[in-house]
Amino acid sequence: MRKWIAFLLLVIGTTLLMTACSSGEGKEKAELKKVVLDYAYYSPTSLALKEFGWAEEAFEEQGIEVEWVLSHGSNKALEFLNSKSVDFGSTAGAAALIAKSNGSPIESVYIYSKPEWTALVATEDSDITAIQQLKGKKVAATLGTDPYIFLLRSLQEVGLSSNDLEIVNLQHSDGANALLTGQVEAWAGLDPHMAKVEVDSGAKLFLRDHEKNTYGTLNVRSDFAEQHPEVVETVIEVYEKARKWVIENPDEAADILAKEAEMPLEVAQKSLERNDFSDPIPGEKQIEALTAAGEVLQSENVIKGNVDVPEIVEELINDQFAKNVIE
Structure with missing residues (x-):
């Protein structure tokens, strides 16, 4: 009899525990009071979204507040995601791949643009015209971002590596200042x-290659996506509204970029022109581009040798949310 009673108590206790856990999960979902989005000067779509308050409108009916955080680079956006300072972060695809390979629990759920946002730059009076001339020189780059990855891939193509020059790790704006000074x-x-x-100094882009620029990806923490899939889809919906607006209103989009980044309109226009906003659903194109980038990064020991790059890329790219919204 004692064994039977013990068994009944065990069953009852397990049932109560499962009920409590279920209630706790439901409570966690119900208590989402704020969603935190980043915005970045390298993501004109995010600037338009922030400018017009479309996210605030979409979430107001759900009683969810929207907070905006400025990301100065992919590395900052990833730091914010890892620390849960933001729920959604804007990065270059390859930067997200590096983070994913290091265990960051994120997924790329939307493509905000295919940009040509990076190139190798020298001053107007510099005699540097080819990447081979960088051997033994100091080059500024922000570690873990698309420009850094662009530099590594370009070096490898001519038989050089990061060991052949001195890479000075600076945030993007500080790198520009370091070049000019x-x-x-x-x-x-x-x-x-x-x-x-x-525009300001006549600096020259001595090496350009659009195909080495990985896509601009909107990333979300995996736990957040699992707990709040409807929020992820709502964010993609408002991003879609902003993307279409930017395509239809390039002059106004440049005005917003110029205002937010405190730059001349001519600069904003030049930057905006180098973005392709036509293909927002992540998929095979991104998988192919990131796999190629990952192999280079692995050869440079930026991604560890024991990492299965194709597997990590597949885990990173999640097209389901965008397909649910857009298709």
């Missing part, structure tokens, strides 16, 4: 800072 001899630039030094 002679602290470095070249810079792996990022728009709109790159467009600004072109």
Whole structure:
């Protein structure tokens, strides 16, 4: 009899525990009071979305507040995601891949643009015209971002590596200043800072390759996506509204970029022109581009040798939310 009673108590206890856990999960979902989005000067779509308050409108009916956080680069957006300072972060695809390979629990759920946002830059009076000339020189780049990855891939193509020069790790705007003040001899630039030094100082882009620029991805923490899939879809819905608006209103979009980044309109226009906003659903194109980038990064030990790059890329790219909203 005692064994039977013990068994009944065990069953009852387990049932109560499962009920409590279920209630707790439901409570967690119900208590979402705020969604935190980042915005970035390298993501004109995010700037339009923030400008017009479309996210605030969409979430108001659900009683959810929207908060905005400025990301100065992919590395900052990823830091914010990892620390749960933001729920959604805007990065270059390859930067998200590096983070994913290091265990960051994120997924790329939307493509905000296919940009040519990085190139290798030298001053107007520099005699540097080819990447081979960077050997032994100081080059500014923000570690873990698309410009840094662009630099590594370009070096590898001519038989060089990061060991053949001195990479100075600076945030994008500081890298631009370092180039103009002679602290470095070249810079792996990022728009709109790159467009600004072109317009203001006549700086030259001595190496360009659109296909080495990985896509601009909107990333979400995996736990957040699992707990709040409807919020992810709502964010993609408002991003879609902003994307279409930017395509239809490029002049006004440039005005917003110029205002937010405090830059001349000519600079904003040049930066915006280098973005393709036509293909927002992540998929095979991104998988192919990121796999190629990942192999280079692995050869440079940026991604560990024991990481299965194709597997990590597949885990990173999640097309389901965008397909649910857009198709």
